[in-house]
Amino acid sequence: MSYHIVSIDTPECSISCKKGQLTCTTPEGSNSIPLEDVAAIVITSFSASIHSKLLLEAAKLGVALVLCESFKPASLVLPANRSTDTLLTRAQISLPKKIRDNLWKKTINAKTLNQLSLAQQIGPSHRAIPLLEMTAKGRKQHKESICARAFWDIYGDTVAETDDFKRGRNEGGINQLLNYGYAVLLSTVLQNCFALGIDPTFGINHVVRERSTPLAYDLMEPFRPCVDWRVAQWVKQHPDCQETDNWNVSPEFRRWVTGFPAVLIDYFGLHLDIRSCIEGVIRSFRKALIEQKSGLYKPWTHSNSKWAG
Template sequence: MSYHIVNIDSPNCSINCKHGQLTCLGENGRRQQVPLEDVAAIVITSFSAQLNSHLLLEAAKYGVALVICEYFQPISLLLPANRSTDTLLTKAALTMDKKKVATLWQKTIDAKCVNQASLAEHLNPEHPKREILQKRANSKAPGKESVCARYYWGIYADALAIIGFKRGRQEGGVNDLLNFGYAILLSLILQKLFACGLDPTVGISHEVRERSTPLAYDLMEPFRPCVDWRVARWMMEEAAPDDYQVNGRFRRYITNFTLERVGYLGIEMDFRNCLESVVRSFRQAVLSGQTRQYKPWIPSNSKWAG
């Protein structure tokens, strides 16, 4: 059964397939391998990896997808002929009942709001508006996403002593740090979507625009507080006051949030595996038509301490 998603990110390595084993030889001479029949997809983010043509042939035989990235963004998807013509998953996504689509989105927003409230409590447990945010996050009120966002960003700014903060893509300041972190998160989501066979253009809420990937934006929502927390730690522990530069040191720091350990359904795992598990649960919900299969991430058994 294919279930592994193999990430290749070593700066210089050689990837091959010998005797049914996916083999990666690093520049330090270290060799790692895994049975190719256990691999669902290979995601290559390395900028100088060498691929043996025999690997491409064997990957096609085993039905393994090959995702090639540039700056962590998927730029090429190589699928075996039998997988590229299998439209079962896409058809299921396109024909899903509207009420079920709405339920999937509501579960996503509920998780996002709960995660925001959880981080707000960790950052500023004595804030006068924290309890209001907590109640809103756990309510069934329509339109609660925008209400929770208003309270959440207010608490977030107060915790970091940012005066006059306004969240927005073009607002500058700490927004530049947040936006860079969200870009990293988006690229990871896209990698997992492609690897699991989900079409990122078939979303459940975000609008379809030219060259947009609405499903990636949909499923990343509950994970945004992970980026927010990493940026908050940068501002509190690493950055000088009012230093909002997206420099090399910050890029290295923010990217490491993907290596942190989180809890998911009672199991501790690294962030990338958690993200993959959530994407797989969404895939199962689409295929089965059972929304209960979708399990968005909430940090109920995790620590924001990182």
């Protein structure tokens, strides 16, 4: 499989293929990349035009096109010979329970360590830090739920500035901002799953429901603190909303939070934006599936002393 996943997000552009080059033309000019080096093209632009020549050439080279609406994948255009990836699908279906459990354990370990890292920055002296640290670094059976309670206790006191903060999809306050940010994160994970040929309906932990994508919910877990940090920055910069408890998802907030995938983070010695890091993580997960070796899966953990931004 070719390496690059190309994301097209320019508002007005024309995408074509000329002399083997994937070309994106905008009013400001054009950029090109050899189509043979592309694994998938993710189109989030709301007004891009796609030439039929590109569709044909992409099909010949096995390149997938992922068309998105509001950043969420809405259509997947695959070459006829890539309509199914038998090897990968079979590996997902037949994944042994022991390997599936190990993959989930690595995911939760990464998530809880990232929660600890963020909590130590936003509330270093908070009373719940010792419990969060002991649990995140330990092997307790229910570490995810224990860490979640401690983390949201810290987040509620230091970010929401309330002693009765409850994290939930239908709760008010800054939950609305968090929910929108998680939706953007989910869409980014889904884009990469589809681009890399992974069926997101086969999860490793989240329950399968009709029209759901449990694997995307699984793989996004370690990146949730990135959204939490983005929202914390927004709250700090808008004290007027804090005073009135008016946390509506405004157009300004949408523009702010959708920019978080471009924030730079470290991943195994590389300084990457979050979007590229997510791609790297999902590539490692794909390899772990095919080779049936959980050790090949490399979830992201925050390694800097300070969170960027």
